[in-house]
Amino acid sequence: MADTLKILFVCTGNTCRSVMAQGLFEKMWNDLPDNKMAVKAYSAGVAAIDGLSASQEALEILRSEGVDLSGHCSQRVTNELIEKADYIFTMTQGHKETLLNLYPGAKEKVWHLLEYAGINGSGIADPYSLGQETYRMVAEQIKEALQKIIVLLKNKSPSVDEV
Template identity: 50%
Template sequence: MKQILFVCTGNTCRSSMSEGLFKDLLDRKEIRNVNVKSAGVFAMEGNSASREAIEILKREGIDISNHRSKTIDRKLLEESDLILTMTSGHKNILLRTYPLVKEKIYTLKEYAFGVEEDIIDPYGKGLRAYNEAKDEIKEALEKIVEKI
């Protein structure tokens, strides 16, 4: 089974939304051989997804209310076949700390579209920003699912 890991800063906004959206997309396409996880480079272990992330995905019919943040660690990186970060900053932090991931790490947009652009950070910016981030993520994930 292939494992995909989504990474952001605190694992309460972008990566948790990515995990929820991708699990839903895989389920709708009846793809069962992919395990999806998320974590944060500076996450506080055990926090729930942000209220806004939960609300935005609820509008999509996806429930991430049980999500709990995880801090990235070597084991999680080693177990992952593909690591998708929300920004080039996240990617660079992981490459400096864990050079072993260099063959399997990309920004989300880099893997989807071949351009290393960041997913906007909605943290503290209200529901509109969360919806924009969700739309960016969803567009990328729809390309990525075709590559699996």
């Protein structure tokens, strides 16, 4: 197996959207047949308070998908996280712009999630405090984008002959 592909998901507080994207991405990727590359997804927030748990609604969505991130602790985006990521997917255009202002050297690997997936839209809305149904809708929007992104990334994975 080749080196691990490292994916960073970024939102505001790192307790809802980026956490769901992290868990859903790893599950969806690892459920693919004939994977030739390992992935490590992680998440952070542009305005996160370090050490908070994920929202209960996000954890419930993830549990329903077979993902346990109950030990998640929020973290703010750092230079170290930016440098180690191969791809950085933000939940909104505003998050992308914030990252590019703070880390202009990361321009080639920072993408708005919907942009990379080829989906029109201004971003993944923040479901914080809007109830479980809103979280469910946001999770579905994230999954739709991730399905497209996984196809794109899988096509970029090295073949067995290249490993």
